[in-house]
Amino acid sequence: YERSRPTVKRWATHPDWPEPTGKRGRWNTYPASAVAAWVEEHVKYPTVQLDPKGWFTAQDIEDANVGVKAGSIRSDLSRGRWPEPDAQTREGAGLWKGQTVKDVLEKRRRYPTR
Template sequence: YERSRPTVKRWATHPDWPQATGKQGRWKTYPAAAVAEWVEKNIKRPTVPLDPKGWYTAQDIEDANVGVKAGSIRSDLSRGRWPEPDAQTREGVGLWRGQTVKDVLEKRRRYPAR
């Protein structure tokens, strides 16, 4: 899952985490299918319901319920954690292609609810 051991150990404290099936050395072992299901449900972001060729403002992205607020997009943009807009309106409002948003969100972390 490309996460550090401390991160996975933190995941394992989640109430819905699968039960350990044994130990290998110092480490508990878990059923792979159950862990994959938990990660799919709690860590992976849902598929973004945006047209890959469409144009979207930060507010449009928030309104699409992809799990990111427009303010977070603007904040991340200023910190270099969100790509520059693919285009701008005449008024200077940033526009991103749906595919750009999908690519960004696939790499963005999601935190499990406690």
């Protein structure tokens, strides 16, 4: 899952984390299918269902329920963690193509909620 050992150890404290099936040395082992299901439910973003050729504001992206808030987009944009808008509205609001949003969300990490 391309995460550090401390991150996975933190995941393992989540109440829904699968039960260990044994040990390898001092480390617990878990069924791969149960871990994959947990990651799918708690860590991965939902598949982006935006028209790849459509244009979307930060609020449109939030309203599409893709797992990121408009405020987070604006914050990440100011920190260089979100791409610059592909265009702007007449009022100056950023517009991103659906494909741009899909590409950035596929690389973005999601943090488990309790």
